[in-house]
Structure formats: structure tokens, C-alpha cells
Amino acid sequence: MTTPTGITSIIGHAEIAAFADSNINLQHSKVIEYRERVNSLRDSLRAKIAADPAYAVVRVLNAGSLAKGSALRNTSDFDLAVYLRPGAVPEDPTQLASWLVARLKEARPQLEDDQFELRDHCVSILYKDGRRVDIVPILDSGDGSGDGDLIRKDTGAKVRTNVRRHIEFVRVRKARCPVHYRQVIRLLKWWAVQQKGRDENFRFKSYFAELLCSHLLDTGTDFSSYPNALASIFTYIQVTGLTTPIIFEDYYQRSAVPDSVHGIITVIDAVNPQNNVMRDYTETNRRAIVSAAGAALDAIDYAEYVPKRAEAVAAWAEILGGQFRG
Ligand SMILES: Nc1ncnc2c1ncn2[C@@H]1O[C@H](COP(=O)(O)OP(=O)(O)OP(=O)(O)O)[C@@H](O)[C@H]1O
Ligand SMILES: [Mg+2]
Incomplete structure (x- = not known):
């Protein structure tokens, strides 16, 4: 990955994509x-x-x-x-x-x-x-x-x-962004699995990962570089604190979502405006996600500029788990 300063990172899109192929994706x-x-x-x-x-x-x-x-x-x-x-x-x-x-x-x-x-x-x-x-x-x-x-x-x-x-909701987005959309979802799900391994109370359901990635794709995030896409997702989580409702208009208007379904985190089912899929997430759950996203973002930032390969790999292993070897 080439950073804004023109330095090429040791771990870039190609390395993350190769790891996804060998360790994350179902063959x-x-x-x-x-x-x-x-x-x-x-x-x-x-x-x-x-x-x-x-x-x-x-x-x-x-x-x-x-x-x-x-x-x-x-x-x-x-x-x-x-x-x-x-x-x-x-x-x-x-x-x-x-x-x-x-x-x-x-x-x-x-x-x-x-x-x-x-x-x-x-x-x-x-x-x-x-x-x-x-x-x-x-x-x-x-x-x-x-x-x-x-x-x-x-x-x-x-x-x-x-x-x-x-x-169909996934298929439409896959057609718009063929490989990367679903790969970024799998990367985010994988990251969540690592967090759950460290903290048994960490919650991050798969449908949330899908809807969060879909929201970022819909709002213009470029998914073609996996380090950048992940950084964008973690930045979004940090900046919003997940307190901004995520609503899709594929099958209903925003106005169809009743106030009563808003929760600590509000992410509405793409097909049912009355179903907040994050309805049962607590403030503790929310903070844990925001804090983990902050740590992931720090690791990505660090990995981007660090000159030693071992340190860059270790930073990415924070996000992708100990199996990550660069
Ligand atoms: N809270 C929910 N409300 C409505 N639909 C849901 C909800 N949770 C999951 N779904 C739907 O049911 C499907 C299956 O749920 P599940 O939790 O098994 O997730 P998944 O996408 O299959 O991922 P995983 O690989 O973790 O099983 C989801 O893909 C989603 O379409
Ligand atoms: Mg399932």
C-alpha cells in the first residue's frame, strides 16, 4: 500500500488478500x-x-x-x-x-x-x-x-x-463491487472472531458486519484496498460511536422506521423497518466495539509507517490474529 507520503507499506492489499485466501475464506x-x-x-x-x-x-x-x-x-x-x-x-x-x-x-x-x-x-x-x-x-x-x-x-x-x-440485497451490492464487497465483509467478520477469542463478552453479529460494510459501500467507501477499507470501517465506528442509525432504502423508506425501535445501536434489517438487528446490544457492548475498533485503527496506522517487517506483521496480527505472518 502506498501511504499519503508516498512510502510503500510493508503490509498492503496483496498481503491481506493472500491471507484471506489462505486462512479466512471457505475454500x-x-x-x-x-x-x-x-x-x-x-x-x-x-x-x-x-x-x-x-x-x-x-x-x-x-x-x-x-x-x-x-x-x-x-x-x-x-x-x-x-x-x-x-x-x-x-x-x-x-x-x-x-x-x-x-x-x-x-x-x-x-x-x-x-x-x-x-x-x-x-x-x-x-x-x-x-x-x-x-x-x-x-x-x-x-x-x-x-x-x-x-x-x-x-x-x-x-x-x-x-x-x-x-x-438479493447482497447480490445487488456484489454486482456493483464484485470481489471486494464480500471479502471485506469476511475480513470484518474474521476480525470480530479474533475479538471474541480475546473477550468472551464481545458481541458483533454477522448480519451487523454485513450491514455495516453495505452502508460504507453505499456511501462511497472504496473497497479495492483491504487495508484502506478496514481503516475506513474502524474510523466510521470510532467517529460515530455507532450512535448514528444505519438504515437502507432498498425495500422501504427511511420514514417507515418507527422511533420506538431505536436502541443504543440502531441498525435496521434491510427488509423489515421494524427490526433493529442490534436491539439487544448494551452500552457495554457498544463501548467494547468502539474501543476494539480504536485499537485496530491504531494498529493499521502503526503498520503503515513502521520500517521493520516484523513490527508491521505484529501490528496486523493484532487485527487478523496470530496466524497472520505477512
Ligand atoms: N437479527 C436478525 N434479524 C433479521 N434477520 C437476521 C438477523 N440475524 C440474522 N439474520 C438473517 O439470517 C441469516 C443467517 O443468520 P446468521 O446469524 O447465521 O448469519 P450468517 O450471515 O449466516 O453468518 P454466519 O456465517 O456467522 O452464520 C443472516 O445472513 C441474515 O440474513
Ligand atoms: Mg449462518
Whole structure:
């Protein structure tokens, strides 16, 4: 990277990109393998849907980071959204998980009983390699739009969502910024993983990383140099303290966001103006993010000018973890 003073940094875009390829990104062959795994599950359910128009499962869609291309090498949970016909499924959300297991077994008899893990409001299928597929139930709105009520894994509360639009939101930005947009999201997620390793209370959810990067991309940040893109993100976090609401107008107007959903951090779901995805972040959580971003920014600044290679590598290892060797 060439600094404003014309000095070339020891660690620049090429080094960060190479590290991302070797350590952060899910290898392409694995992406294909895991997508095939999730797709075969999806296709079994789709065959059931095709065979019986009254089937309780309406639609099955790949969701989350595997579908979006934002999964990390160590991502162990993949997401499959299963849209259900309200009225054809148990009303009691606590019974939904076991009902869902029965449908999954019907569709995939080869799955073993001990592969299923029943959680309160969702079902996970565990595979021998330690990866899992989370089956996320969504009550379909019935109008064919892809709108539905997601049943939150933790509380069982219903949240309006639209998986197609979540995927489209990423796809539109990927088309505008083909490689770098999703790479910067993965770099930021990776940085957050390092912070979580140091502080078990550190919170930084994946969807937040995606929306934060999307906001910066939309507002003109250049993602073509990874050190500069990361510096811009950390600067944004420091300057705003994350107290400025982040709102997108892909699917609704800003004015549709009610005041009541504003929180300590406000980042509104791209498809649902009533859903502040950071609703449960506390002031302590916010400060921890701002402070970690400040430290990351200091490390990037230091690495930019330091003449010794070992020191530049050590500074970047603060951000990217001890595996980073330049
Ligand atoms: N609080 C939320 N409100 C609405 N939608 C959400 C929320 N959290 C996640 N999602 C949606 O569900 C998807 C799956 O969530 P998840 O937490 O597994 O993130 P992910 O993008 O798959 O990343 P990871 O690789 O960490 O699993 C997200 O990509 C996002 O589209
Ligand atoms: Mg996921």
C-alpha cells in the first residue's frame, strides 16, 4: 500500500488478500461441497412440496452466509429457511421443532436420529465433519412474496423477514463491487472472531458486519484496498460511536422506521423497518466495539509507517490474529 507520503507499506492489499485466501475464506471446493449438502436436503423437501400441493412446507431457500458468499473457513453452521403453511403446523412453537424433525425424516430417511438436535425453536442437523445445518422455520405470509414470520431461535418471538430479499440485497451490492464487497465483509467478520477469542463478552453479529460494510459501500467507501477499507470501517465506528442509525432504502423508506425501535445501536434489517438487528446490544457492548475498533485503527496506522517487517506483521496480527505472518 502506498501511504499519503508516498512510502510503500510493508503490509498492503496483496498481503491481506493472500491471507484471506489462505486462512479466512471457505475454500471454493468446500463451498461447493457444503452447498451440495444443503441443496440435497432442500431438494428432498422440494420434491415433497411438488408431490403434494397441500404439504405444510411451502418453500425452502438457502439462507445465511453460505448462500451469500460470506461464510468463513471456520463457519460451522449453515442455514436453510423452511417456509411453513400457518394452520398446517403446530400452533405451539415449542412443538414446532419436533414436528419439523418428523418432516425432515420423511424427506430424508437416510438421516440418523442422532444427527438431529432439537433446540427450543429450531432444528439442527449435525454432520460427521462437525458442520451443521440449521433449519430455520418461517411462517409463510401466503401471498407468494417471500414474506414470512421468522421464529427467533432464542425467544420464539416472530419477526417479519424475507429470505429472497436478504440474498438479493447482497447480490445487488456484489454486482456493483464484485470481489471486494464480500471479502471485506469476511475480513470484518474474521476480525470480530479474533475479538471474541480475546473477550468472551464481545458481541458483533454477522448480519451487523454485513450491514455495516453495505452502508460504507453505499456511501462511497472504496473497497479495492483491504487495508484502506478496514481503516475506513474502524474510523466510521470510532467517529460515530455507532450512535448514528444505519438504515437502507432498498425495500422501504427511511420514514417507515418507527422511533420506538431505536436502541443504543440502531441498525435496521434491510427488509423489515421494524427490526433493529442490534436491539439487544448494551452500552457495554457498544463501548467494547468502539474501543476494539480504536485499537485496530491504531494498529493499521502503526503498520503503515513502521520500517521493520516484523513490527508491521505484529501490528496486523493484532487485527487478523496470530496466524497472520505477512
Ligand atoms: N437479527 C436478525 N434479524 C433479521 N434477520 C437476521 C438477523 N440475524 C440474522 N439474520 C438473517 O439470517 C441469516 C443467517 O443468520 P446468521 O446469524 O447465521 O448469519 P450468517 O450471515 O449466516 O453468518 P454466519 O456465517 O456467522 O452464520 C443472516 O445472513 C441474515 O440474513
Ligand atoms: Mg449462518
